[in-house]
Amino acid sequence: MTRRFFAILCLTISASLLLCAAVSSHWSRVPEKDHIRINPLATHPESVAAGALVYRDHCAQCHRADAMGDGHKKPPLRSERIRSATDGDLEWFLRQGDLGHGMPSWSSLPEAQRWQVIAYLRSIQ
Numbered sequence: 832m833t834r835r836f837f838a839i840l841c842l843t844i845s846a847s848l849l850l851c852a853a854v855s856s857h858w859s860r861v862p863e864k865d866h867i868r869i870n871p872l873a874t875h876p877e878s879v880a881a882g883a884l885v886y887r888d889h890c891a892q893c894h895r896a897d898a899m900g901d902g903h904k905k906p907p908l909r910s911e912r913i914r915s916a917t918d919g920d921l922e923w924f925l926r927q928g929d930l931g932h933g934m935p936s937w938s939s940l941p942e943a944q945r946w947q948v949i950a951y952l953r954s955i956q
């Protein structure tokens with residue numbers, strides 16, 4: 832009886848740890864100075880509309896118009912992972928990309944457009 836209880840407890844703890852690792856994997860690599868950055872355009876009235884255009888032109892082809900991804904390699908951008916990221920985490924990830932996994936770097940976009948698309952992503956969660 833006690834052994835069974837500990838087995839279940841152990842399983843529960845391992846499952847929670849795995850879930851945490853899955854939710855935070857990209858963001859745990861973000862340098863602190865980037866992690867704490869705040870979107871300077873978050874409250875700018877035109878950011879969401881401008882970000883929607885950036886999204887349509889550069890992101891929708893993979894993440895889909897409804898930002899739900901392709902259900903396979905291209906992840907949804909309405910998700911707990913996006914909600915758990917800071918603005919700075921997202922901006923860092925957009926600059927880096929993850930080419931090995933099929934996500935281009937957006938470092939050649941003007942920085943303002945990265946912040947605008949981040950404001951757009953926030954607006955659709």
Ligand code: HEC
Binds near residue numbers: 885905925933937948
């Ligand atoms: C060529 C296809 C492609 C395009 C275009 C693209 N992405 Fe991605 N994106 C991906 C793939 C594939 C991943 C998963 C990468 C990984 O697993 O590390 C990803 C991951 C992401 C993530 C991390 C999501 C998560 O849950 O970890 C964000 C945020 C993101 N993309 C935003 C964008 C934005 C914003 C744009 C437009 C500026 C964009 N992507 C354009 C393919 C693309």
